[in-house]
C-alpha cells in the first residue's frame with residue numbers, strides 16, 4: 001500500500017522526518033519534504049534523485065499561516081492529492097518547571113502543539129473531502145510523532161513532555177473523529193533517538209551521552225521510519241494506531 005502513494009512529510013530536514021522521506025521514496029512514494037532549512041531539503045531531494053519515488057522540497061515554518069495548504073497544493077500540482085501526512089516537525093526544551101527557560105515556553109507550545117493542531121485540521125478536512133467520492137475505499141494516513149514522555153511523566157523534562165501529552169490526546173480524538181472515512185490517524189511514540197533533536201534544543205551533551213551509555217544503543221531515525229513504513233503499508237482495514245518503540249535497554 002505504500003508504493004505510488006503521495007505523501008507530505010514535515011521535519012524533513014533532519015532526524016526522523018528526513019529518514020521517513022528516504023524510506024518512502026525507496027518504496028516508490030512521491031513526497032513533499034518540508035522544513036525551515038531549505039538547503040538541507042535540497043540536499044535531501046538530490047540524494048534521493050535515483051530512488052523509485054520522488055521528492056520535492058518546500059521550505060517553511062509550520063507556525064506560518066497557509067504553510068500546510070501550500071504543502072498539500074504542491075503535492076497536488078506535482079502528482080495529485082496527498083494521501084499520507086507525516087508530522088515529524090517538533091522541538092525539545094531542556095529543563096524542569098523551575099529549571100527551564102520560560103522565555104521559550106510559548107514558542108514550544110506554538111510549534112509542538114498549536115501549529116500541529118492547525119495542520120491536522122487542514123489535512124484531516126482535505127482527506128475527508130477526498131474520501132467522499134471513493135467512499136473511503138482506500139486508506140489515507142496521518143502519522144504524528146509523539147514521545148514516550150507524552151505517555152509517562154518525565155520529571156526531568158516536563159515542559160516538553162506536557163506538549164507531547166497534549167499531542168497524544170489530540171491524535172486519539174482525531175482518530176475517532178475521522179476513522180469512519182478510513183483515515184488512519186497514528187501515534188508513534190519513540191524513546192531516545194539520536195538525531196538533531198538534542199543539539200537543536202540545547203540539551204547538555206554530557207547528560208545525553210550519559211543517557212546513551214546507560215540506555216544505548218539508542219534508536220536511530222531509520223528505526224522509526226521503518227516502523228512508519230510498515231504501519232502505513234497495512235491493508236485498509238488494519239490500523240496499528242499507537243506504537244511505542246524504545247531502545248531495548250531503555251528504562252523506563
Ligand SMILES: NC(=O)c1ccc[n+]([C@@H]2O[C@H](COP(=O)([O-])OP(=O)(O)OC[C@H]3O[C@@H](n4cnc5c(N)ncnc54)[C@H](OP(=O)(O)O)[C@@H]3O)[C@@H](O)[C@H]2O)c1
Pocket residue numbers: 010011012013014015016017034035036037038060061062063088089090091092111145146147148189190191192193194195196197198200221
Ligand atoms: N530525538 C528523540 O529522542 C525524540 C524522541 C521522541 C520523540 N521525538 C519527536 O520526534 C520529532 C522529530 O524529532 P527528531 O528527533 O527528528 O529531531 P530533529 O532531528 O531536530 O528534527 C526536527 C525537525 O523538525 C523541524 N522543525 C522544527 N521546528 C520547526 C518549525 N517551526 N517549522 C518547521 N519545521 C520545524 C526541523 O527542521 P528545521 O530546523 O529545518 O525547520 C527538523 O527537520 C519531534 O516531534 C520530536 O519531539 C524525538
